Amino acid sequence: xxxxxxxxxxxxxxxxxxxxxxxxxxxxxxxxxxxxxxxxxxxxxxxxxxxxxxxxxxxxxxxxxxxxxxxxxxxxxxxxxxxxxxxxxxxxxxxxxxxxxxxxxxxxxxxxxxxxxxxxxxxxxxxxxxxxxxxxxxxxxxxxxxxxxx
Amino acid sequence: xxxxxxxxxxxxxxxxxxxxxxxxxxxxxxxxxxxxxxxxxxxxxxxxxxxxxxxxxxxxxxxxxxxxxxxxxxxxxxxxxxxxxxxxxxxxxxxxxxxxxxxxxxxxxxxxxxxxxxxxxxxxxxxxxxxxxxxxxxxxxxxxxxxxxx
DNA sequence: AGATCACACCGAACGGCATTCAGCCACCCT
DNA sequence: AGGGTGGCTGAATGCCGTTCGGTGTGATCT
Numbered sequence: 001x002x003x004x005x006x007x008x009x010x011x012x013x014x015x016x017x018x019x020x021x022x023x024x025x026x027x028x029x030x031x032x033x034x035x036x037x038x039x040x041x042x043x044x045x046x047x048x049x050x051x052x053x054x055x056x057x058x059x060x061x062x063x064x065x066x067x068x069x070x071x072x073x074x075x076x077x078x079x080x081x082x083x084x085x086x087x088x089x090x091x092x093x094x095x096x097x098x099x100x101x102x103x104x105x106x107x108x109x110x111x112x113x114x115x116x117x118x119x120x121x122x123x124x125x126x127x128x129x130x131x132x133x134x135x136x137x138x139x140x141x142x143x144x145x146x147x148x149x150x
Numbered sequence: 151x152x153x154x155x156x157x158x159x160x161x162x163x164x165x166x167x168x169x170x171x172x173x174x175x176x177x178x179x180x181x182x183x184x185x186x187x188x189x190x191x192x193x194x195x196x197x198x199x200x201x202x203x204x205x206x207x208x209x210x211x212x213x214x215x216x217x218x219x220x221x222x223x224x225x226x227x228x229x230x231x232x233x234x235x236x237x238x239x240x241x242x243x244x245x246x247x248x249x250x251x252x253x254x255x256x257x258x259x260x261x262x263x264x265x266x267x268x269x270x271x272x273x274x275x276x277x278x279x280x281x282x283x284x285x286x287x288x289x290x291x292x293x294x295x296x297x298x299x300x
Numbered sequence: 301a302g303a304t305c306a307c308a309c310c311g312a313a314c315g316g317c318a319t320t321c322a323g324c325c326a327c328c329c330t
Numbered sequence: 331a332g333g334g335t336g337g338c339t340g341a342a343t344g345c346c347g348t349t350c351g352g353t354g355t356g357a358t359c360t
Contacts (some may be wrong), residue, residue, distance in 0.1 A: 006213060014209055021171065021205040024317060038338050040319070051213040055171040058203040059164055061297045063156060069247070071221070071256060084292045096292035097219070106221060106286065110297060136256065142234045142246035147211045147260060174346060188309050190348070305358080311351100318345080325338080330331105 004049050009034070013042055014052065014149040021055050066110040069138040070117055073103035078129035080104050086127045092120045103134070154199055159184070163192055164202065165299040171205050216260040219288040220267055223253035228279030230254050236277045242270045253284065 006014075012032045016023070029039035046052045061067065074080075080098065087096040087107060095108040107124075111117045114137070121133050156164075162182045166173070179189035196202045211217065224230075230248060237246040237257060245258040257274075261267045264287070271283050 011214070014207065014214070017207040018209070019204075019206070021207050025319090026317075035339050036317085037319080037321090037340075041337075044319095049213070051210055053208040053210055054169075055205065055207050056169070056296060057164065057167040057171050057205050059168070059297055059299065060201055060203055063199070063201040064161070064164070064297060064299055066297055071249075081290070087292055091298050094297060095294045097288040098290040098292065099221075100287045100289055103286075105292075106288070136253075137250045138247040138256070139250055140231070140248040142237055142248065142255075144245045146206060147209055147214060147216055147244060148241050149209065149214055175348090176346075185310050186346085187311075187348085187350090191308080194348095301360100303358100303360080305356105307355085307357100308353105309355105310353080312349105314347105314349085316345105316347080318343105320343085321341090323339090326336090328333105328335080330333090 004045070006046075006051060010042060010046060010051070011149045013039065014046065017043070017052070017055075018146040018149060061110055065112045068111045068114055068117055069141065070109045070111075071136045071138070072107045072109055072121065072124065073134040073136075074105040074107060074124060074130055075102070075132035075134070076104045076129045077131040080129055083127060083129070090120060090123050092116065109135075154195070156196075156201060160192060160196060160201070161299045163189065164196065167193070167202070167205075168296040168299060211260055215262045218261045218264055218267055219291065220259045220261075221286045221288070222257045222259055222271065222274065223249075223284040223286075224255040224257060224274060224280055225252070225282035225284070226254045226279045227281040230279055233277060233279070240270060240273050242266065259285075 009032050013028060016028055016031050024036070025040045025043070026036040029036050032039065034042070043052070061069070083105070084096070087093055087105070092109050092111050093107050094110050097106045098104065099106045109117060109120050111120060117135065121135060124130055124133055159182050163178060166178055166181055174186070175190045175193070176186040179186050182189065184192070193202070211219070233255070234246070237243055237255070242259050242261050243257050244260050247256045248254065249256045259267060259270050261270060267285065267287070271285060274280055274283055
């Protein structure tokens with residue numbers, strides 16, 4: 001998995017697709033100096049190799065009623081390495097990472113209201129080994145952008 | 151902007167598109183019980199309203215040489231509300247948020263190595279008003295998924 | 301009630317684009 | 331030199347995005 005090299009043309013293609021994945025392969029190819037067929041071939045291989053995981057849409061969280069964003073440091077009294085499913089089972093959690101430092105897990109949470117955020121914290125405490133949480137509410141998001149490709 | 155209501159069908163369409171934005175509108179319509187034309191119409195309106203911001207691709211950060219992920223709490227001695235551009239100018243920063251609490255800004259950083267992470271911290275200190283940083287390195291990512299649509 | 305309007309959907313038609321493929325070229329390995 | 335591999339071009343084909351006329355429904359106004 002993940003084999004093969006990602007060259008400059010691949011990176012340019014990825015950057016273009018991140019910007020707008022709906023554009024035609026002919027357009028895409030022109031940007032990097034390739035025919036439509038060649039561009040298509042490269043993108044197909046990038047997908048096969050798992051470099052491009054999927055094509056998706058970016059949505060406005062507020063429009064979906066997920067206007068409250070918070071990061072929560074989760075303290076634990078036990079090894080949390082196998083707790084993926086426990087965190088994934090809470091749908092309001094958008095990301096979960098094991099971290100180095102005093103806390104052991106960092107999660108990114110989106111809810112409609114702060115009351116719902118509180119309820120997520122309650123459900124976090126129900127996870128085996130969780131001994132504490134420290135929530136940080138986001139007041140304003142400067143930006144959220146794709147992984148840098150170039 | 152952001153006008154109009156997002157009903158259950160819209161949410162189902164968004165959820166499908168988040169899962170796979172390459173599928174045909176006929177398929178998409180079938181999932182929610184709509185014709186291809188109607189599905190296309192709803193998605194077009196969701197785009198116009200800004201509910202769907204863009205169509206993009208999800209990439210594997212490791213494959214692009216961005217294997218190191220860290221969250222950095224940035225302390226400041228001044229008002230940081232207008233510092234968007236300063237943070238955006240550092241390409242390794244993927245997200246930047248103003249937060250409530252002792253720190254004032256939280257940023258998500260992706261680099262190839264921890265040396266490069268250190269260099270990002272150095273550049274953060276160059277931003278006017280930044281008085282300190284506290285970096286938390288991610289050891290393992292459980293998951294990162296789209297905003298919940300349903 | 302009846303008339304008018306707005307809105308959402310369907311189904312068909314058109315044209316463009318994704319996808320495939322044969323042929324070609326450059327490079328590497330033996 | 332010869333054969334194999336990988337990547338590219340350009341063209342052909344068929345599917346799909348996109349548009350549009352027509353219909354049904356519910357709301358508003360007279």
